[in-house]
Amino acid sequence: MTAMRGRPVEARTLINEVEGHLLIEAARAEGRAAAEQCTAHLDWLTGDQRHEIEREFVDMYVGLCRLSWQRTDLRARELRTEYEEVCRRLKRRLIAGCLAVALVATTALPILAAVWSAD
Secondary structure: EEOOEEEEHHHHHHHHHHHHHHHHHHHHHHHHHHHHHHOOOOOOOOOOHHHHHHHHHHHHHHHHHHHHHHHHHHHHHHHHHHHHHHHHHHHHHHHHHHHHHHHHHHHHHHHHHHHHHHH
């Protein structure tokens, strides 16, 4: 554990933060490459205009990436909740089935043993 702003940070939290920064930097790099492609054929732009358009494009691109990531995260959480509920129901059914088999076995075996021993 390391301290960050005076409080301990779990390793998983730190890894998540690093991954987040790496994702944003990758999105910025993709956005810069796309912006440069878009402005490359606009010869009439001045250098400052080109840089301003590219900066705005990168900001919009990163914003759209974040929105997409947030939607993906939300859907993943929804699916996790749904699957956890299905798993709980299946476990309950399995336990109920096992208990039913155990009940039948404990009830039927003595009866069968009595019938067989009477022969």
